[in-house]
Amino acid sequence: QILEAITTLRCSEDFSMERLELLGDSVLKYVVSCHLFLKFPNMDEGQLTSSRVDIISNAALYGFGIEHKIQGYIRDAAFDPRRWLAPGQLSIHPVPCNCRVNSEVVTEDINVKVGQLCDKGHRWMCSKTISDCVEAIIGAYYVEGGLRAAMAVLKWLGINVEVEEELIGQFLSASVQTYLPKNDVIEKVEAKLGYVFLMKGLLLEALTHPSLQESAEGYSYERLEFLGDAVLDILLTRHLFYSHKDTDEGELTDLRSASVNNENFAQLAVKHKLYQFLQHSSGKLPENITEYVDSLENPSMDKVNLLSDAALRGPKVLGDVVESIAGAILIDRKLDLEVVWGIFKPLLSPIVTPEKLELPPFRELLEWCNKSGYFLGIKCTDGIKRTDGDKIEATLDVQLKETLLVRQGCGKSKKDAKAHAASMLLKDLEVEGLIVPKNASNTQQFQDHRNIFDAMDIQLSTPTRGKRSAGSKIAASLDKPVDWPVRMSKGGPRAGLYEFCKKLQWPAPNFDCAKVEQSVPTPQGQGFTFASTIKLHIPNSDVISLTGDCFADKKSAMDSAALLMLYELQQRGRLQVQEIHVS
Secondary structure, three states: OHHHHOEOHHHOOOOOOHHHHHHHHHHHHHHHHHHHHHHOOOOOHHHHHHHHHHHHOHHHHHHHHHHOOHHHOOEOOOOOHHHOOOOOOOOOOOOOOOOOOOOOOOOOOOOOOEOOOOOOOOOEOOHHHHHHHHHHHHHHHHHHHHHHHHHHHHHHHOOOOOOOHHHHHHHHHHHHHHOOOOHHHHHHHHHHHOOOOOOHHHHHHHOEOHHHHHHOOOOOOHHHHHHHHHHHHHHHHHHHHHHOOOOOHHHHHHHHHHHOOHHHHHHHHHHOOHHHHOEOOOOOHHHHHHHHHHHHHOOOOOHHHHHOOHHHOOOHHHHHHHHHHHHHHHHHOOOOHHHHHHHHHHHHOOOOOOOOOOOOHHHHHHHHHHHHOOOEEEEEEEEEEEOOEEEEEEEEEEEOOOOEEEEEEEEOOHHHHHHHHHHHHHHHHHHOOOOOOOOOOHHHHHOOOOOHHHHHOOOOOOOOOOEEEOOOOOHHHHOOOEEEEEEOOOOHHHHHHHHHHHHHOOOOOEEEEEEEEOOOOOOOOOOEEEEEEEEEEOOOOOEEEEEOOOEOOHHHHHHHHHHHHHHHHHHOOOEEEEEEOOO
8 A cells, every 4th residue: 555655647557556645644634523613612613614625725835845855756757777886887778967956956847857866876756746645645545544543643743633532522512502403303303314413503504605694693604514525525425436446547546536526515404405494584585496406306407517507506505504414413422423424325316337437517518529630729808798797608619520519607606607618518419420429438439539648748838699601710820820939849749730620620640650671770779660650630621641860769759740740731821840958
C-alpha cells in the first residue's frame, strides 16, 4: 500500500496513488470535521468550513509533506534503463544540472522538466504531487488499519486533531438541555429512517432551517450539515473504493462525483419525502421545493428543458437536510460510522455503478471531441434578459468535416448554460450518427474513435436554437496568411499544427506510423525506423495526405510529418511558418 501511495501516474506502472489519494481525501475531511465540530461547539458553519480548509488545503498538506521530507520518497518518473547506473559507473546519457538548488527551491522556469533527474540527483516536482501523496499515505493507513491508524499518521504529520469520547458526551449534554422536540414530527421521521434517536433534540436540529434560527428557535441544521457532508463523503467513497477495485482512478472519481452531490441528496429527500418535515419560516422555500418535486414526479418533462433552468435543480436545502440527518445520527451513535451506513445505504440505493454512470453533458461532449479529434468552440455571454430574470448564454459549436453544428443554452450560471447547450449538441451528434444513443455502452459509443490528443502526447492551450452550416466557422478569416510560430524542439511541430487546427476549428489531423525495415542498423542498434503519414481534412475542401521522413522513434516521425503539413499549408497561403529554435 505504501509503494502505491508514493507512485504517481508518470511512473507508467500498473498502479498509482490516485485511488488511495481519493480515499485519503475523504478520511482527512471526515476526521478534521469531527474534531472541529466537537472541539468548537460555538463556531457557526462558515467558521467551521474556513477552519477545515486551513487544515486540509493543498497548501497545508504540501507544508506537512515537505516538513517530513516526503518528496524524497515519491516515485514521479518512469524507469529509464539508459539512466540506470551500477555503483562506480558514469552515465553515457548525461543530463547536466541546471537546477540552481542553492539559490531557489521554487521555479517558474518553463524549461524545467518535472520528474526528470539531473546528474546530481536533483529533480523538480509539482507541489500538488506532494499534497496528493500525503492524502494517499493517509488512505493507505486507513485501508490497512482503519481510522485509528489513519489518525496516528495524521498525528505524525503534525495534523493535531482529536476525537475524544468526552467531547461527544459534552455535546450531547448540551443538546439535551437546549432542545424541546416536537414528538409527532420526530416519530414520523424516525419511522422513515428506520432508526430511533437516543437524543431527540439532534433530529429536530437536523430538520430546522436557518430561517427559524433567525426568528425564534436559535439553532439550525447548519452545523450538523457541515458534519454530515463529510460523513456521507467518506461512506460513499469507501463503498466505491472497495466495491470497484478494478476501476481506474478517473472513473472512481466520476463515480464519487455522481454519488456525493447536492442533486443526488435532494432526490433522496424527495423520494423518501423527508422534505415534508422541514421546519422553516421562509415564504419562498415551499414554492421552490414544490416546483422541484413536480419536475421529478413528471417523467414526461424534457431533460434538456430542465437543464436550461437552474431553478429546477434540487434546492440546496433538500441536500442540506439529508446531510444534517446523517450528521445527527453520527453524533447520536457516538461516531459509529457503521450504524450510519446501515441506515443510509438502503436510502441511497441504487448507488451508481460504472455501467450506469452518466457524465454531465458538457463533460461528455468534451470527451467525445477529444476522442474524435474535433475542437469545441465555447463562448459565454452575461446579462441576457429573459422573462424569468437575467441569464448567462453559452454558445457551443463543433466543426465537423462538412458541417458546423452550433447550439445555444441559457442558465443562471455558466455551468448550467453550457450543460444546456451541450445536451442539445449531443442530440445533434446522435442524429449525425456520430454518437450512439445513451442506452448503448460507452465502449460501443467510442469504439471507432481514438483519443487523438492523448495518443499524440502533446500539450494544447486551455480552451438561438441550434443551427447548422455547411461551411467552416473561420472561412472568412483565411484571406490573408497568418504568421504561425513553430517550436522546432521535439513535439513542437505537432503542437503547432494542432494549435492552428484548433484556432480554425478544423478536425484534428490523423497520424499513421509504420515500421520501415533498414538494411543497415540505426545508431540505436535497431533494424528498422518509423515513417508517419499524416491526413488533414479541411472543411468543404480536400483531404491532404503527406508522409514524413524516417526516424528511429515514432514521435520524431510524427513531428516530421507535421512540419511537412505546416509547410504545405504555407504553400496554399493559409499561414507563414516562423521556426523557433530553442538552444
